[in-house]
Amino acid sequence: MDRSKPWAAWWDSFKYWFGRRSLQSRLIASYIFIILGPSALVSFYSYGAINNMYVRDAEDKNASLLEMEVQHIDTQIESMVRAVQVAYDDIEVQDYLANTTEPGTEELVNFSNNSFKSLTRIQYYNPNVEHLRLFSSSNVTEIWPIFFRESRVAGEPWFQEAKELKGMESWSFLYNDPDIMERYKGQTPAPTPKVSLLREMSIPANHHVGMVQVDMLLEKFSPRTYAAAQDNDSKMLLMDSKTQMFTRSQNSYLQANPGMEQAIRERLLRYKETGVWDIHYKENGKSFLLLHKPIERINADLLNIVSMDGVLKEISHMRNILIGANIGFITLVTVIAYILNAFILKNLRVLTEEMKKVRRGEAYSGITIRGGGEVGELAHHFSKLMNTINSLVAQAVYKEALTKEAELRTLHNQIDAHFLYNTLENIKMLAEIENQRQISDALTSLGGMMRYNFKWSGEYVKLRDEIRHIENYIEVMNIRFDEPIELQLEIPNDLLEMEMLKMSLQPIVENAVKHAWTGEEERSRNISIEVLELPRSDIRIVVTDNGRGVDETSLLELNLELDKVGLTDKIPGNFASKSSNHYGIGLRNVQERIRLYYGKQYGLKVFSEQGQFTQVVMIMPKVLLTGRVGTDDKTIDRG
Numbered sequence: 136m137d138r139s140k141p142w143a144a145w146w147d148s149f150k151y152w153f154g155r156r157s158l159q160s161r162l163i164a165s166y167i168f169i170i171l172g173p174s175a176l177v178s179f180y181s182y183g184a185i186n187n188m189y190v191r192d193a194e195d196k197n198a199s200l201l202e203m204e205v206q207h208i209d210t211q212i213e214s215m216v217r218a219v220q221v222a223y224d225d226i227e228v229q230d231y232l233a234n235t236t237e238p239g240t241e242e243l244v245n246f247s248n249n250s251f252k253s254l255t256r257i258q259y260y261n262p263n264v265e266h267l268r269l270f271s272s273s274n275v276t277e278i279w280p281i282f283f284r285e286s287r288v289a290g291e292p293w294f295q296e297a298k299e300l301k302g303m304e305s306w307s308f309l310y311n312d313p314d315i316m317e318r319y320k321g322q323t324p325a326p327t328p329k330v331s332l333l334r335e336m337s338i339p340a341n342h343h344v345g346m347v348q349v350d351m352l353l354e355k356f357s358p359r360t361y362a363a364a365q366d367n368d369s370k371m372l373l374m375d376s377k378t379q380m381f382t383r384s385q386n387s388y389l390q391a392n393p394g395m396e397q398a399i400r401e402r403l404l405r406y407k408e409t410g411v412w413d414i415h416y417k418e419n420g421k422s423f424l425l426l427h428k429p430i431e432r433i434n435a436d437l438l439n440i441v442s443m444d445g446v447l448k449e450i451s452h453m454r455n456i457l458i459g460a461n462i463g464f465i466t467l468v469t470v471i472a473y474i475l476n477a478f479i480l481k482n483l484r485v486l487t488e489e490m491k492k493v494r495r496g497e498a499y500s501g502i503t504i505r506g507g508g509e510v511g512e513l514a515h516h517f518s519k520l521m522n523t524i525n526s527l528v529a530q531a532v533y534k535e536a537l538t539k540e541a542e543l544r545t546l547h548n549q550i551d552a553h554f555l556y557n558t559l560e561n562i563k564m565l566a567e568i569e570n571q572r573q574i575s576d577a578l579t580s581l582g583g584m585m586r587y588n589f590k591w592s593g594e595y596v597k598l599r600d601e602i603r604h605i606e607n608y609i610e611v612m613n614i615r616f617d618e619p620i621e622l623q624l625e626i627p628n629d630l631l632e633m634e635m636l637k638m639s640l641q642p643i644v645e646n647a648v649k650h651a652w653t654g655e656e657e658r659s660r661n662i663s664i665e666v667l668e669l670p671r672s673d674i675r676i677v678v679t680d681n682g683r684g685v686d687e688t689s690l691l692e693l694n695l696e697l698d699k700v701g702l703t704d705k706i707p708g709n710f711a712s713k714s715s716n717h718y719g720i721g722l723r724n725v726q727e728r729i730r731l732y733y734g735k736q737y738g739l740k741v742f743s744e745q746g747q748f749t750q751v752v753m754i755m756p757k758v759l760l761t762g763r764v765g766t767d768d769k770t771i772d773r774g
Contacts, residue, residue: 163469163473163476166469167465167468167469170468175461178457181457182450182454182457185450185453186450190424193441193446194426194441197424197426197439197441200359200369200439201371201426201428201437201439204357204358204359204437205430205437207357208357208430209430211263211351211355211356211357212432212433214261214263214264215261215264216304217261218261218349219304219349221253221257222257222267222269223334223336223347225250225254228254229338229344231271231275231282232271232272232344233338234271237275254269254281255281263351265312265350265355266280266312266348266350267281267348267350268281268282268283268315268348269281269282269346270283270284270287270288270294270346271283271345272285272345273344283315285345285346287315288315293305293309297333297334298335298346301335301337301341302334302335302337303335304332304333304334305332305334306331306332306433306434306435307331307333307375308328308331308379308381309328309329309330310381311327311329312327312329327352328361328381329350329352329353330351331348331351332349333346333347334347353373353381357373357437359371360381360382361382361383368444368445369440369441370382370387370388370440371438371439372437372438372440373435373436374435374436374438375433376434376435378403388423388440391419392418392419392423394418395416395418395423395440398416398418398425402425414426414427421443421444422442422444423440423442424439424441425438425441426441427439486502489502493521502517573614576610577611580607594636594732595634595635596637597633597635598626598630598631598633598635598666599631601640602624602626602631602640604641605622605640605641605664608641608644609622609648609662612648619660620648620660620661620662621660621661621662622664623664624663624664625665626665627668630668630674633674633757633759634759636725636728636729636732639725639729639753640676640678640753642721642722643722643725643739643751643753644662644678645721646722646751647678650682659681660680660681661680662678663678664676665677668757669754673756674755674757675752676753676755677750677751677752678751679748679749679750680748683745683746684743684745684746684748685741685745686745687745694741696723697739697741700723700730700738722739722741722751725753726738729753733755733756736754737754738753738754739751739752740754
């Protein structure tokens with residue numbers, strides 16, 4: 136069964152039903168459809184752009200907060216590292232930890248007055264440091280709250296891990312800060328999360344003597360992670376190398392979304408394997424951004440969990456505004472269209488009746504429709520049309536007559552050209568019979584020139600054809616001079632097939648023949664044509680004569696006129712009468728044609744040194760002709 140037939144039947148039914156509605160109803164329906172489509176499309180893309188903008192702004196804002204927090208953590212890490220390093224490098228501290236015998240009273244007093252006070256100042260100058268502790272493997276005297284025996288913490292996992300690192304930094308995160316001194320028996324540790332930096336001390340190497348520990352509470356180490364909540368839309372958390380999570384318990388997203396903790400662990404594992412982090416997360420119908428920043432020095436990760444509730448509310452509000460604006464706009468347009476159509480269609484019916492009369496062949500008596508608009512303009516033009524039909528018919532007959540006359544003139548010109556060619560051939564034969572070879576050659580060149588000029592089948596010719604025409608011209612002109620003109624060509628063979636405008640080089644050469652020499656020169660007369668290929672598929676043609684040159688004032692005036700050609704003149708060819716410099720009339724004609732056919736970036740430039748030479752440089756695009764026969768200008772491709 137063909138499934139397209141039910142749709143075709145439905146479409147035909149709809150067209151029939153819609154076609155029977157009144158024109159006013161169809162116009163209003165069309166207005167709504169025309170407006171609804173673009174309006175819905177613009178609203179859809181606007182909503183998408185606004186959505187992306189809000190999400191991007193939320194991401195950028197919270198990524199900036201995350202970066203600031205990482206910088207703060209880096210600062211705290213440096214302060215803890217410096218505190219450990221000072222205690223670690225103190226010689227007296229090392230000796231005290233390495234003692235295997237109980238120091239005397241005097242030695243303890245001196246140590247307390249010197250090194251102990253120095254260690255106390257370390258904590259004083261670093262108020263964020265919660266504890267500075269040194270653990271001795273021997274049974275030395277404890278000096279609270281800094282010096283302790285290892286036996287107090289030897290069973291802690293973090294202590295054993297630091298000891299195995301043999302002097303390397305060991306970072307440990309704990310959920311509480313136990314009291315090492317055990318002031319009260321059975322005391323429950325306060326739930327105060329902290330981060331600890333530990334370094335094992337060996338004197339000499341591989342001989343363990345003690346441990347240095349610096350503690351900092353997480354509320355100082357990472358304020359945005361544990362400080363009082365100031366932003367209900369984002370929460371930060373720290374995760375150590377054991378995937379322990381540290382964050383404030385109040386208003387925690389982890390408690391409200393049980394699956395989030397496991398999702399974070401899985402993404403961290405994937406990140407460590409692939410380096411890819413997915414920031415988008417959804418749970419319980421809510422959307423979150425999980426922004427992540429690794430803190431490699433302490434082998435931990437900082438995350439900023441951003442709730443998108445506020446952003447989505449703003450987006451939803453903007454969506455409702457767009458929908459309401461569209462509905463209001465369409466309603467307003469519908470009402471206005473209905474009112475206007477009531478007036479417009481009334482005049483349209485009057486116009487339709489009048490047109491029916493004209494179609495039946497009745498005499499047109501004129502029509503009067505008040506008001507403007509499209510219908511009034513249509514009535515006006517209908518009246519004008521009826522009044523000018525006879526004129527148009529007469530013009531058509533006149534054009535037909537002109538066409539016939541042009542055809543006759545073309546045929547007549549062809550007959551004249553044929554007559555001239557035959558006459559030249561007869562004269563040439565007489566010259567050869569009389570053994571006048573110079574006259575015969577000149578007539579051959581003149582015939583070539585005439586054929587080239589009469590056969591104007593198109594604007595474009597090959598460079599080869601233009602050069603041949605110039606050679607014929609020089610041969611004819613040499614009859615006039617006692618000292619003949621020598622034509623020098625420097626043209627690569629592959630460029631002889633390129634396309635150029637017909638009669639664009641010949642006027643330049645003719646200009647040189649007319650103006651370059653006075654007839655009193657003792658030196659030979661030379662004209663050279665050089666063709667070079669430029670970058671970007673352009674061609675430079677240089678025509679140089681060794682004539683008398685052009686004075687500096689005339690040269691400047693000529694180049695200024697050439698620069699203006701095709702730029703300021705609105706009507707082609709209207710520049711000739713504006714210039715008093717007749718030397719460059721032919722050049723200006725060539726300049727106008729080049730810019731007309733190729734563009735304003737191409738054209739001529741004249742260089743000259745008085746008494747030495749005159750040089751005309753032509754820049755034009757390189758276009759090779761294909762599909763051409765002889766000098767026929769019909770081409771398949773000019774690319």
